[in-house]
Amino acid sequence: MRKQNVEKVILYLLLALFVIVFLFPIYWAVTTSFKSAGQIMKVPPEFFPSSWSLQNYAEVFTKHQIGTYFINSLIVSVTTTLCAIIVATFAGYGFSRFKFKGRAFWQYAIIVMRMVPGLVFIIPYYIIFQRLGILDTLFGLIIVYITAALPLAIWLFMGFFDELPTEMFEAAKIDGCSEFGTYWRIALPLIVPGIVVAAILVFLAAYNEFSLSLVLIFTDQNKTLPLGISGMIQLQKDTPFGTLAAAGTIAFIPALILALTTQKYVQAGITAGAVKG
């Protein structure tokens, strides 16, 4: 009995240590965002703020355009998610349901494209987009993000559609359902949990992306959150910790909401994305 209890104490101590390691940086950024400049520059640091101020938030909204970045980020990630899911469920259904010429080639091409690092694309994107006049536009960024999301999403949806019984599709056909009707009214509703999983993965990838936006966007008005925050660091050499913390906290909110409301899907998604993809 006693040995059992000792083990339990050790396990919980280990977990407590991990909780501190994983959550303290987030806690520190959030509390720093509510501190005044004087409180931030203090030795020893205030582990719990002695007073709370909204000054850093006022500053990121007035001096920096954090509101604009936030809205741009939402527009880009929501549009990317919607379009990528529509295109990928279509393709996943096509690959799963039909045998046709070129099927193996395109499946192979999709796997290979997943392996190409984004850095290989940024230079041609920059040159091509400049010629097409879509450099520094949200449209350009969105089509790039949709394409980047497709390989994994198609692969996931192929798996989900493959699991549906073939008899169901045959029955639908006998009942006179068109192929599009079968896709829309029968197959899609059955894979809704899978759609949620894929949508979360696509949303997070677009919301968090930095390197492509760094090359494709340069005016403040079109910047997304990661790009905007990185700009705040380079702008001021005296590392404005308070405003950075406030910007980081604002950017963190959607991730937190997603983590708390859809944690089951998030965990399933990450596991499925890795194992199936």
Next chain:
Amino acid sequence: MKQETGAVKKISERALPYVFIGPAVILITLLAIVPLFYSIYISLLNYNLSLPNTMIRMTGLDNYKYMLTNGPFMKSIGWTMVFTFFTVLLNVTLGMILALTLNNEKVSRQTKIFKSLFILPMMLAPVVSTTMWKIMFGAIYGPINYLIEALGLKAVAWTGETLPAKIAVIIIDVWGATPFCMLILIAALQTVPRDIYESAFIDGANRVKVFFKITLPLIRNFIALVVSLRVMDALKIFDSIMILTDGGPGDTTETMGTMIYKTAFRYMNVGAGSAGAIIFFVIIIVVTLIFLKLIRKDRQ
């Protein structure tokens, strides 16, 4: 299917799959396949964004020669490899400890809560998590240096000196990606039936022995998967370097990614940048093939 409806229906039926995969195929062709080949083409040109387009000429493999004899680029490849090795090693070890802890039946009732707390770091944008750590690593007012000084040691200039900067970059990546390893390894541990453990314990084996002799061999494919996914990802490290050190001090924390970016967009040499990107891609393919081979060997 009705045969008599004739050729019209047959054509539309044959076209049907392409209607479904069409949008995806068009996007992937225009925004992945074409740019990939265009990138290879650019890597053969002396293309510089700051020079007029009329000066662009074919230069064969000059850009590749330039990149492969370029000291800072070669140095960045070395550091990227070292970074990947340590990050992935720590990732998988810590992820395994976490997964084993959460898989223990004594805490399994709380597993769900801890899991959702632990996955927060991996949901953050690397730019955001690095920003958070930048505040933590603050030289004078940062809590990490406060802790170090409280232990009686000397404060560290985290971004001002080479070794501390490298350690800081590794810490940030380990923090952000360990939860991912934890999730996959928890899924892996759940594939091992519990009665295998029970019979091993009855036979008198201890925990450490059971882990290395029974659990590890059973989940080796999952481990190979986690390691290969993490290696691919770690080789691409870019965001946290740009935010925390911008490659500094000097060029000591430049990675393959930041070097390619800077060659192309700070020095405007997109030809050499593309050559660097293709070299980068080849390295990733080689590493992937090595891992695939290792996984296959494991299975035999």
